[in-house]
Amino acid sequence: MAQGMKELRRRIRSVTSIQKITRAMEMVATTRLRRMQGKAEGARPYADAIKAFSALLAGGAVKLSSPLTTARAKVGRIAVLVISSDRGLCGAYNANVFRKVSAFLGEKKDVPLDLYTLGKKARTHYARRMAIKHAYLDEVEKLGFRRAREIAREMTDLFLKGSEAGGVDEAYVVFTRFVSVGKQVTTVDRLLPITGDAGGAAPNAGDAGAAKPAQASAQILLEPSPQELFDQLMPKSLAMRTFAAMLDSMASEQAARRMAMKAATDAAGEMIGTLTRKYNRARQETITKELLDIVGGAEALA
């Protein structure tokens, strides 16, 4: 019996220390999540203003278009940018991203594609499964707008080249949209060509706010011409969407990690409870047995 008790004590100790680690990781994820949410919050005014500008320009008399908003009749090749995390222990976060990618590839199986990865997990996952056209080696958490702009520009270059010249005809990003602390949705978004309300290219931006700038634009000086403004706005809008996808993914990763670590901490607590009960029962049994021995011995002497 003493042997079993020693074993139980050892297991309780090891589960307790694991729980300490998962609890610490949960707290780290909580603070990181808050920081990422702050970043995402900080990016919102810019994104909103870009959208408002697009609506303003789209509301003008001249119908604007740019190469970036023009869809190709035939899609010969597509680019897919997959955003994952660098580190594990975040539940099904990465698995969900990969599943989304597989589903998307299933839809597009007739079109050859170039895979771009962001984050160590996607890189190592696809290294053994399919050809990666290019793996961005940046640390996901350190990505800033500068980097988002560069990546968006690389996608733009590919798109402008077109599939016949070794580029692509469409570009997509797979990332995890951060809805709330409890809800993250794996999403596929088309980066290029820019269409609909995403870039505000379509003049029928149907929200209530769009009507007002349309009227107002007649009295607003535009410098340089609307077309030139539009040409400068589209790459910005694209860079911002790329950046937003990164920020959303970062926040989602931390939220997923926090959930996973909380579940692990709770499970460890339960396990400690069960083990402690077992240990106490074993201890009680030993004591009872010893008492019986003593009583038995005393009776024999009497």
Add this chain to the structure above:
Amino acid sequence: MASTAFDFEVITPEGHAFRGRVTALRLPGRKGNFGVLARHAPLVGALDAGVLRAKGEDGKEKAFAIGEGFVEVRRGGVRALVDFCNAKGKVDVARAEKAMSRAKERARSRDAKVDHARAEAALKRALARLSTSRLTGLD
């Protein structure tokens, strides 16, 4: 005179870089620098990387190095949307100098692979930072 001041904000993808009341602005427009005072006509314009100057209500002028972007002048105030915005004291001079010499080299090279438009944009950004850091007599 309170009526000559107006609201001004600078927004970058990383958040608000400046928010406050000013009396005069100097902005690096795509087609040259231009000034904005209170009651300017509504305007939407493209901005180049360059130096932004803003005069506060206390009469002190502040300088910022800004990246490419847009400016929107409305009756209520002025809003600038730019790639980055560094206050004069916050410019990383060493990095800007390095970026400057790299961009110069690229702009000069005859290599067909070099994208000259991009090199020029990088040069403008570096120049914006450096000239902001060298301004004297303001914050």
